[in-house]
Amino acid sequence: NVSYTDAHIHLGVHSITTISKVSVTAGKSVSIPCLYDSRYMNYVKYLCEGYYWNYCNYVVKTNKPDRSGKYSISDDKNQKIFTVTINQLTNKNTDYWCVVEINGGSDHGESFQLSVSSGYTGENITIRCHHRNSGGMKWCRLGRNCVTKSSGSIDGTTVTIHTTDGLKPEDSGWYWCAEGDIQIPVHLTVTEKLINSKYCKRS
Template sequence: MAVDLSFLLILTGLTGIHSITIVRKVSVKSGDSISIPCLYGSQYRNNMKYLCKGYYINSCSYAARTNKQSSGRFSISDDKNQRIFTVTINDVTDVDTDYYWCAVEINGGADVGEYFHLSVTTGTPRLYVDHQEITGFNGEKITINCYHRNPGKLRWCGLDGSCVRSSGSINGTRVTIDARAPNVFIVTMSGLRTESSGWYACIKGDFQMPVHLTVTEKLTTGTTRGSTRHEKTLRPHAESDEEGM
């Protein structure tokens, strides 16, 4: 039986289908940084996107926008090919705890957007990962530790709406989840492909933590016959359960 994707998005903590799809609730430790991906419809590819702070979209204050160079702790970037704009808040503090909107400016009409709530803690966040940006290699596997101190069901989801609870696949990549250890579930993605690249999210209860995966070829270099072959690894700069997200 077909299931409405917008209903599935609500079940998994992601929201938005007709305008923008984002995570809904994020916890981060004071002093850290957080990046939030905002997936938008193709009809908004050339519109100005922005992040604003406040409970209501029609009265929120701009934090960053794509038609103005970013400054301060807030930044925004727009990948028009993937139809995702990413907002980043650096060096978060208690005053950053609030509602925010990922929004698109509509000329001659009401802007469209979806909100998320950012909770800044002085101690351990409700849900977090070692790194939001990770790199894997074609044909290999990668593991992600999703640490939590939050009750509720766990999931590993793609921003497009596909999810796994224990084992399954997302974008043709095998996914297994090991939740035997306390306060952490370990996600393993096997048989990585270039198409596996993109945004995912650890989800536990009503909190989500976005993770961006980049899959590349492992570079190998060889010399002439009889000499030693060296391998060089590229590094970055710096329920089966399966259901829709």
């Protein structure tokens, strides 16, 4: 049940923020976060497949799920992020748009590209975001600032190339790391650690 979009897609400045290029493994799944402006909180969001906006096909909407199981979409209105998931990736699944549907006007969207690499059953593949001599590494929080040097700070949390120090629950959310034009989305969940001790009693 795929159809062409019936409205132009407008590339609104700061309307939608997502990553632009992701390296993924064939046969696996990938989830892409799409950050949107607060004015779109109660609007329908959807995933559109295709390189050009005027030829892309919507494949799943927040009000119309994909029954095939290939695509799924969820909307976190508190974080103002909708997440699209693509399953059973192939090298035909490369170009997409995160879109907010605007009734009576041009839809607002932002594109991203998947670089699909081959994998084999039974092997383990680890994707590392590491620093090479070229110095092109960076770590960013979606919609916020980036760390491009050996260390820096995002929302008060110290970040180095390999670790984040002083994590807080409010640091939870979507991040991405990049080297060159390849970007990898990472969802970070920070929870408090419970300590059980016979010397500590609840009061």
